[in-house]
Amino acid sequence: MTKSSAGGAGGETEASPGLPAPTELSGRCVWCSRPLTAPVGRGRPRRYCRQGCRQRAYEARLRSAELDLAPDDVVVGRAQLDDLAAALYCLQSALEDVDRDLAAAGDDPAEVRLALVWLLDNARPLADLWLEPRAAGGSAPG
Numbered sequence: 001m002t003k004s005s006a007g008g009a010g011g012e013t014e015a016s017p018g019l020p021a022p023t024e025l026s027g028r029c030v031w032c033s034r035p036l037t038a039p040v041g042r043g044r045p046r047r048y049c050r051q052g053c054r055q056r057a058y059e060a061r062l063r064s065a066e067l068d069l070a071p072d073d074v075v076v077g078r079a080q081l082d083d084l085a086a087a088l089y090c091l092q093s094a095l096e097d098v099d100r101d102l103a104a105a106g107d108d109p110a111e112v113r114l115a116l117v118w119l120l121d122n123a124r125p126l127a128d129l130w131l132e133p134r135a136a137g138g139s140a141p142g
């Protein structure tokens with residue numbers, strides 16, 4: 001027997017019965033992936049960094065059911081995804097450069113330092129990005 005995936009109409013529930021939990025990173029908001037603050041007192045660990053994230057996750061679960069998507073599928077803007085892919089490509093290319101340069105550098109500290117600076121320069125654009133799912137039915141800023 002399998003449970004029906006319908007239901008979950010209570011906006012305040014942490015997880016809808018019958019739906020698998022979205023992908024969770026330990027200590028991160030289930031919706032926006034920002035770090036969670038430490039829980040106050042006892043009780044269930046927090047899953048969302050703020051009420052807005054809980055609401056957006058709830059709306060997204062409803063919307064994903066309407067659109068026949070997997071429960072943890074999310075919508076992101078094309079421009080945001082392109083920015084992320086470009087920054088990731090820079091980092092991947094820099095990793096290849098640094099692997100090659102370090103193999104050739106031996107123990108020369110100046111060469112190792114140059115490689116590290118190159119890697120940092122190409123990692124920072126990625127670290128400065130933030131990608132967050134688009135709220136269901138809402139207009140994205142920008």
Ligand SMILES: [Zn+2]
Pocket residue numbers: 029030031032033034048049050053
């Ligand atoms: Zn959040």
